[in-house]
Every structure is written in C-alpha cells, then in structure tokens.
Amino acid sequence: DTGHITLDRGFMNTASCFSSITYLDGDKGILNYRGYSIEDLAANCSFVEVSYLILHGELPNYQELEHFRHDMNRFALLHEDMIHFFDHFPPNASPMSILSTTINSLHNFYPEMTAKTDPYGGISVTTARLLAKVRTIAAFSYKKSNGYPLVYPSHKLNYCENFLNMMFDRPNIPYEIKPEVTAALNKLLILHADHEQNCSTSTVRLVGSAQVNLYASISAGVSALWGPLHGGANQAVIEMLEEIHESGDDYNYYIEKAKDKNDPFRLAGFGHRVYKTFDPRARIIKEACHEMLASMNVHDPLLDIAFELEERVLRDDYFISRNLYPNVDFYSGIIYRAMGIPTDMFTVMFALGRLPGWIAQWTEMHADPNTKIGRPRQIYTGYKQRAFVPMYER
Ligand code: SDX
Numbered sequence: 001d002t003g004h005i006t007l008d009r010g011f012m013n014t015a016s017c018f019s020s021i022t023y024l025d026g027d028k029g030i031l032n033y034r035g036y037s038i039e040d041l042a043a044n045c046s047f048v049e050v051s052y053l054i055l056h057g058e059l060p061n062y063q064e065l066e067h068f069r070h071d072m073n074r075f076a077l078l079h080e081d082m083i084h085f086f087d088h089f090p091p092n093a094s095p096m097s098i099l100s101t102t103i104n105s106l107h108n109f110y111p112e113m114t115a116k117t118d119p120y121g122g123i124s125v126t127t128a129r130l131l132a133k134v135r136t137i138a139a140f141s142y143k144k145s146n147g148y149p150l151v152y153p154s155h156k157l158n159y160c161e162n163f164l165n166m167m168f169d170r171p172n173i174p175y176e177i178k179p180e181v182t183a184a185l186n187k188l189l190i191l192h193a194d195h196e197q198n199c200s201t202s203t204v205r206l207v208g209s210a211q212v213n214l215y216a217s218i219s220a221g222v223s224a225l226w227g228p229l230h231g232g233a234n235q236a237v238i239e240m241l242e243e244i245h246e247s248g249d250d251y252n253y254y255i256e257k258a259k260d261k262n263d264p265f266r267l268a269g270f271g272h273r274v275y276k277t278f279d280p281r282a283r284i285i286k287e288a289c290h291e292m293l294a295s296m297n298v299h300d301p302l303l304d305i306a307f308e309l310e311e312r313v314l315r316d317d318y319f320i321s322r323n324l325y326p327n328v329d330f331y332s333g334i335i336y337r338a339m340g341i342p343t344d345m346f347t348v349m350f351a352l353g354r355l356p357g358w359i360a361q362w363t364e365m366h367a368d369p370n371t372k373i374g375r376p377r378q379i380y381t382g383y384k385q386r387a388f389v390p391m392y393e394r
Helices: 038-044 047-056 062-074 080-088 095-109 123-146 159-168 179-191 199-208 214-225 233-246 251-259 280-295 301-314 317-321 329-339 343-367
Strands: 022-025 030-033
Touching: 030 038, 030 047, 030 280, 038 179, 038 280, 047 062, 047 123, 047 159, 047 179, 047 343, 062 123, 080 095, 080 123, 095 123, 095 214, 095 343, 123 159, 123 214, 123 343, 159 179, 179 280, 179 329, 179 343, 199 214, 199 343, 214 343, 233 251, 233 301, 233 329, 233 343, 251 301, 280 301, 280 329, 301 317, 301 329, 329 343
Parallel strands: none
Antiparallel strands: 022 030
C-alpha cells in the first residue's frame, strides 16, 4: 500500500462498477439474471428470450419476443464481401481468432450499427443484429474450414435450429434438427449468457470505456475469453479427459500433477474466482448432459471419466481445502461433442452464449453518466531517478 493506492491482484476485492444485470452468490452457488434464477430460466425459456431479458431487464411478452426474433432474422446475413474473409484464413486457423477478427470488421461494413447511433432503433436491434451475425460467422467459419458449401440462415428456423442447420446441413446429406438437441443448446447458451464482471466482460467494459465502438469492445472480449483460464477451459477439459482416457484412466497421475506446485498443470474445469461451492451452472449442465446423451442413445466414455474425476476431486483434501469444484466448463464440452461441434469451436459456443451479457454490460456502462475511462494505477518497483549515461560510457 503506498498512500491512497492499494495493490489488488486480479481485482479480487475490487468492484469496478454498479450493475443491475446479474447477481452471484459464490458461497451459496446462486446465479440470477435480472432477479430470475438460472434454474427457472434454463427450465422455461429460449436463449433469445433470456437475451431479451438480460438486455431490457424484463422478460418479453409475446409481441416483444416476436419483434426481437423478426429483427434477428432481418439481419442474419453477412455482407457477401465479408464471406471472402474466410477464404484467406489458413485451414487450421483458430475459430476464436476468426471470430474476434470478423466481429471487429463488422464495424467497417455496418458503421451505423453502433448502439448509440443505430437508426434502426437502438440497442435492441443492434443486439439482434449482432446475435444473428455472430451465429452466422461461427457457422460459416466451420463450413469454410471443412471446405463444405455455406448454408444460409432460414426464416423458417429459430435461433438454435438455424445455428445447428447452418453448421451441419449439407446439400447431399440433410441435417435432421432434433428437439432434444435444440433444447440442450438453448439451455447451454442461457447458462453462459452473463456472469457479472468476469475477465472478458471486464475487458468489454474497459475497452468500451475509451468510447470505442461496440464491435471493437466485443472483439476484445472474445480475445479475453479465448484464454484457457477463462472460456478456453471448456476445450481444455475435453483435451484433459481424452488424455486421461488414453492413459488408461490414470486419474491419480493427473490429480497429483495438478497439486504439484512446480507443475503449471491445473485440472481444467475446476475452481472459480467467485464460486466456493458447486457452480450452479455445472449442476444443470451435468444433468442436461446425462439427459441428452441418453435420449440420443450416445455413450461417451469421457462422460464416465468426468463423473469419476469429479468424484475423486471432491473427496481430495487438496481440492476441498481450496473450495475447488467443477465449474461451468467442466461438462459443457461433452454436450457440444455429442452435438457434433468440433472441440476447437467450444469456446466459440461460450462466446455465442455470452454475447447478450457483453452487450448489456457495455450498454449499462454507457448509460451511466458517472462512467469514467478505466485506468488503474500500479505500485512502482523500478529504479529511482538516475543520471543519464551517454553511449560512449555504456
Ligand atoms: C470461467 O470469472 C468468471 O465468472 C468466469 C466464468 C464466466 O462465466 O465468465 O465463470 C467462466 O472462466 C470458469 C473458469 C474456467 N477456468 C478453468 O477451469 C481453469 C482451471 N481453474 C483455475 O485456473 C482457477 O481455478 C481459476 C482461474 C478459475 C480461478 O483462479 P483464482 O481465483 O485466481 O484462484 P487461484 O489461482 O489463486 O487458486 C487458488 C488455489 C491455488 O493453490 P494455492 O496457491 O492456494 O496452494 O487453488 C489452486 C491454486 O493452485 N487451484 C487449482 C485449480 N484452481 C485453483 N489447483 C488445481 N487445479 C485447479 N483447477
């Protein structure tokens, strides 16, 4: 502490803003969006309905929802010139890199779509447009990476049906949209929709506080989410479970490795900055995982490994003493796998879900007249001022 400046690494004990969007209780494992519990929302709503709630603060009535859906359909296409973007990424390009790059470029094609000046009706339409276009970007990047023809959004399908159809439908092999899959996808996206001031949301607010446009702020949020300590963990979980499977289920090797202070390895999908008990989202996803795989009659050995690993970790003093429980990323990848979504797109799925939250938080920040540009201080540990040394003396 030097005078009025206090060091707070990772901002663990610092509130960066007032917000009325999401409430977390890390000790009780409670998560509410605009006062509604995620348990109620995940059981009764579509992702589009919850996106509207997070943005506007109220659940939409029938007309409001239909209007929101209509806007989403109206703006679901990308400018055809943007489609050439996908031709110039190498085949193994990371979908998160494509997503961040392409979202940032939306500003060049749709400069009118920054929330404050959107002639079409402000943040609601901007959100519908971004949700629709980002879904299209995600599906197009997948199709392009496989060399398959693009499938365009259809006005006959809702948000999740369109996403799955654009990802997996092909002219020669039609994709069958299964209700249990779209139901699981809606639930997953709802559970990712917002989470107060996590790393990527704080990034969106910080970048936005410099008065930069919405797309650049969201693009920065995508980059932060990419990290394996954050949204990238859902991909790291599957890679870890596959390694355990290939090792002949050598759980102890990985559990001991995660405890070893000299080893940077951590158990992906465990632990959380705020939750010091079960992440409520992980509970719902674990159940949805079980239900969907059973209804599809799919047996994934990684699910058995996940259950066994969770069992062992929750019995282990090292993890118990540090309040380390499964988090939102631990089971989500297993559901995405069963849907046929490739592992390198799991964090893109997290971004699709988090998009309404990022937009709502960015909008809330701009609506607050007391918002200031984000600019933390530091504790200086370098040299005191010293005399200059000319080149001939160095
Ligand atoms: C998300 O913030 C959000 O809300 C994020 C998120 C959202 O919706 O936006 O919830 C989404 O990012 C979930 C988290 C996904 N990340 C992972 O699963 C990666 C693995 N988890 C960790 O790296 C870690 O738990 C974090 C990053 C999630 C939280 O880190 P913290 O709060 O900074 O805690 P820490 O690193 O200080 O750990 C405390 C102790 C340490 O041991 P000691 O130094 O006290 O001896 O717990 C240990 C850590 O070594 N620890 C782990 C561990 N997580 C913490 N040890 C082994 N395996 C782990 N997974």
